[in-house]
Amino acid sequence: IAGITQAPTSQILAAGRRMTLRCTQDMRHNAMYWYRQDLGLGLRLIHYSNTAGTTGKGEVPDGYSVSRANTDDFPLTLASAVPSQTSVYFCASSESGTPNEKLFFGSGTQLSVL
Amino acid sequence: QQQVKQSPQSLIVQKGGISIINCAYENTAFDYFxxxxxxxxKGPALLIAIRPDVSEKKEGRFTISFNKSAKQFSLHIMDSQPGDSATYFCAASLSGNFNKFYFGSGTKLNVKP
Structure with a gap:
């Protein structure tokens, strides 16, 4: 069982380019999340989805979009990347999205926007 | 403005020593830590968690101490081992605030052999 798979592992991107970070889970979890991790700031929620077909905004959603066409996949898109989006991005999931649930994280995508 | 403040940013402990990481929060409605x-x-993985109705929770060498009146909680790692060297994040959430976890800024622990 892989859990959560993120791709790519790392990417260098020119500013202004479009980029989609992929996330797939095989645990049949209803809720999925995207976090960014920056030194000194911890993990901040970008977007989340409680179930297929629904999405919501987190703490830092500007410049990012997500979709949830099915239970397993939750891609994160940067429509026009900017240097401030240089970060490590983690996809996570939980069983149902109810408060106080355990989060399962992928191994992350290191993104550098130049 | 961070909802959960964590300290120290980094910590060096000798093997066998006690590692202590502290977190403070403002929102008294938080009910899961x-x-x-x-x-x-690697991605973060859940280590241990506590609810505010207890003051301490222990799992093996890891203990959370919770002080509701001071709005603080801490992680104690007893008999610290080199394999404990990692970054530790505290977090808080509240019932009714679907999906929202507020993370601290992280503590990088280095346990020296």
Missing amino acids: PWYQQFPG
């Missing part, structure tokens, strides 16, 4: 452990190149 997990700690996540992250090894280099």
